[in-house]
């Protein structure tokens with residue numbers, strides 16, 4: 001393990017002062033990604049700043065306008081909170097898929113986002129629920145639509161000294177359902193070969209989709225929205241033929257690589273299957 005200083009501030013103000021120090025300053029929450037990255041020299045650090053003791057970052061709350069998730073809230077707490085409060089089923093099920101119970105107890109959804117793995121399970125769910133990343137640094141605050149937060153595999157648009165403070169999701173309207181599914185070759189503790197999050201809002205009297213959001217994991221250098229599929233589905237009566245067409249269009253937004261987990265063609269086929277399945281789950285949830 002390389003040498004670095006370790007700080008565990010108890011206020012956001014002191015964290016921001018530490019984050020602005022010279023050198024490689026690296027935030028840590030659960031450490032489930034960053035500790036291994038430091039050990040294997042894939043990331044370096046002069047100072048590691050543990051954000052877990054900062055009250056504002058541990059807050060999770062929902063009201064009529066939406067859901068706020070502090071960046072240090074664990075996957076377990078996000079899963080439990082959203083399971084109880086409803087409205088964000090895709091997020092609830094994605095937080096429940098990360099690693100194992102032990103990993104979920106340590107790992108934060110904010111860390112999943114900031115680690116920026118194309119395969120990260122919570123990101124498609126956050127994207128379809130139109131999350132906004134609220135960031136903070138010594139020089140001010142920013143609000144970044146989550147789709148603009150990723151700059152490449154493992155890369156975000158965060159500047160030096162800037163951290164994710166919270167994720168803010170608008171309240172879903174009535175007649176909305178969402179779902180997230182991924183494919184891994186075993187039951188747990190594996191990285192998604194491909195993942196799909198879908199959200200639809202359907203007019204109950206006509207069956208017409210009034211809003212569609214589809215996001216894909218593990219099929220591009222960053223998580224992506226399937227815009228062509230969304231545009232096709234909006235304004236369409238949702239039935240088996242429309243779901244087939246939507247799934248074909250979603251495949252067009254995937255630009256996967258071939259690696260040890262699967263070939264590019266296999267990943268495209270997974271996107272087709274998972275898009276259909278998530279849309280059918282949404283319909284079941286709306287029934």
Ligand SMILES: Cc1cc2nc3c(=O)[nH]c(=O)nc-3n(C[C@H](O)[C@H](O)[C@H](O)COP(=O)(O)OP(=O)(O)OC[C@H]3O[C@@H](n4cnc5c(N)ncnc54)[C@H](O)[C@@H]3O)c2cc1C
Nearest residue numbers: 029030031032033034099107108111112114120121163164
């Ligand atoms: C055994 C195992 C299984 C796993 N399985 C899965 C899985 O199934 N699905 C999946 O998606 N992931 C999986 N992961 C990856 C990991 O658990 C998640 O990415 C996790 O959510 C990261 O959260 P963390 O709090 O541990 O982040 P950390 O490791 O503490 O941080 C991750 C990165 O984000 C940065 N960071 C953290 N918080 C902030 C912040 N507030 N502002 C700015 N930067 C910040 C850190 O500097 C670091 O670069 C697994 C990991 C392990 C070890």
